[in-house]
Amino acid sequence: MNYKVQTLNNISKKGLKLLGENYTVLDQPENPDAILLRSYKMHDMDIPASVKFIGRAGAGVNNIPLDKCSQQGIVVCNSPGANANAVKELVIAGMLISSRKVIDGVAWAKTLADKGEDVPALVEKGKSAFGGPELYGKKMGVIGLGAIGVLVANMAVDFGMKVYGFDPFISIDHAWGLSRKVKRAVSKEEIFKNCDYISLHIPFMDETKNYVNADLLRETKEGLRLLNFARGGLVNYDALEEAIEENKVAAYVADFPNERLLKMKNVISIPHLGASTPESEENCADMVIYSLKEFLENGNIIHSVNYPDCDMGVCESINRITVNHANIPNMLGQITKVLADNDINISIMTNKNRKPWAYTMIDVDSNVGEEVKKALKNIEGVTRVRIIK
Known part of the structure; x- marks a missing residue:
């Protein structure tokens, strides 16, 4: 096919x-x-x-x-x-350039291009304006311990930082990959009160819009360097600007520039280079x-x-039936009734749901005709039926 x-x-x-x-x-x-x-x-x-x-x-x-x-x-x-690895590496860059003022320093150095033999002396005289703290020994908070967050946390451990992670929904697979040196934080508030650097790695949805808000930033440790390589809507810009003006936030590194961020001081806007x-x-x-x-x-x-992940391996039966449908009562009963009414025997069946939708896979040991497919499609709540040969 x-x-x-x-x-x-x-x-x-x-x-x-x-x-x-x-x-x-x-x-x-x-x-x-x-x-x-x-x-x-x-x-x-x-x-x-x-x-x-x-x-x-x-x-x-x-x-x-x-x-x-x-x-x-x-x-x-x-x-x-x-x-994940590409984003992790850019987070490393974000941490360094937010600390050491490398971008400002490079831009300043270019202004010396016509100073001839005086350049070395001018560099030595002016370099103090671009100093900043090392990462080693500082406290790093990682919010969201998925594929990217785990790599960032482990990287910070390798840098000699004291690392704290917060993710109430961390998966078992990701937990296995997390360094045992990463300490568990019980809340985002704990992260913001104690950490010098914080990196966000959570999805953007209604529940996480303005996740970083005025209340959170009001209690944050002074001099915070906040990194956001997840989604722009996670941070409330009014609260961010106020925190920058009050020296609560020393730098904000974002991979999602907009006009307001580009005009805001102490913001490093990276043009969505994460991946x-x-x-x-x-x-x-x-x-x-x-x-x-x-x-x-x-x-x-x-x-x-x-839809839910669902895997029955390679199709080795005569036919495999797949049904996308709403996650409602008696759906399986209606599907199997159609098959029974047409003398079709089920070899293997799997049903999984991801509210409000579900998915059913059925291997059968006989050919399934168009009339059966049509009958299945006519069940209320069924959105698609496929017959795989």
């Missing part, structure tokens, strides 16, 4: 080669089976009914209409952690393309953000 894949942004060519000969990749194919993108904003896009999968070569999915996709039975997957490395782009593409192939060829869901 040949699958059509539409790309809305440039995707790593090396990654696209992983698709193989059964895939056609075009900017605007008719009736695409899947869409791959990076930062393209899809909210105003008419998504073709043929689309079954949308893959984001990156972590954030704010540019994808998740509710709309879920209602159309479209599985949306991202590539969490694929750019801008060739290795990161390839890793993101590799991960999301693997998810795409697993879903289209075997019905498996890996790294989804709107």
